[in-house]
Amino acid sequence: MTKKTTDIKQADNPSRRRFFKKLWGWIALAAGVELAGLSIPFISSGRKKQKKKETGTFTGIVPASDLPPGSVFPYQSGRLYVCHLNDGGFLAVSITCTHLGCSVEWNEKKKEFICPCHHSMFSINGEVENPPATRALDIYPLKIEGGMVKVNLSKPIERKHFNKSQETHA
Ligand code: FES
Known part of the structure; x- marks a missing residue:
């Protein structure tokens, strides 16, 4: 073969x-x-x-004129803080710590958010000031309409750091 x-x-x-x-x-x-x-x-x-x-509905939280620059308004039911930054910008910052999810508290004296669990600290714009957290606090979409600060509570926005483009001005 x-x-x-x-x-x-x-x-x-x-x-x-x-x-x-x-x-x-x-x-x-x-x-x-x-x-x-x-x-x-x-x-x-x-x-x-x-x-x-x-789901993009905005909820009225607080009149913008009630918040002087440098102040923070806690909105408990939305688990967020409305922050009026010193440069005039507004942010809706999540209460949830980006380390392991505890609730951060605003310390008026230190002008910082402090996490009671492992002492991460965040500035008024949510930026990390002290670890173990490595990422800025989440934010929510915010707009000012008819003098009222309104926030879309449907979904927090993750971010690594704060930057000015995240602010809303009246
Ligand atoms: S959960 Fe906030 S620092 Fe650990």
Whole structure:
């Protein structure tokens, strides 16, 4: 038997054909899974955007004129503080410590948020002043409408640090 005849016989081998058929099946399945993996986040991000629009209601918290610069207003039911910074900007800062989730308290004397659990400290704009926390306090979308500070309580925004673009001015 020549080598050519052996090759033809091997190609016609039914078990070999079954093997290749299965192999193509697995490749097609893997491609399908990959495609689904790419398209599901795309579809769900569209849904999230839609949901954000639906839940984007702002709640009136406090008249802006009631908060002099450098002051903090605790809004207990929303678990946040409305902060009026010295430069005139407003921020809605989450009460939840970014270390392990305890509730930070405003210390009027020190002008800092202090976490009672492991003593992380945050400035009035939520920036970390003292570890173990490594990330600024979350903020909520805020706007001032008709002289009233309004906050969207639907979802806090995570941030690494404070920057001026996060402020809202009256
Ligand atoms: S939970 Fe706030 S410092 Fe640890």
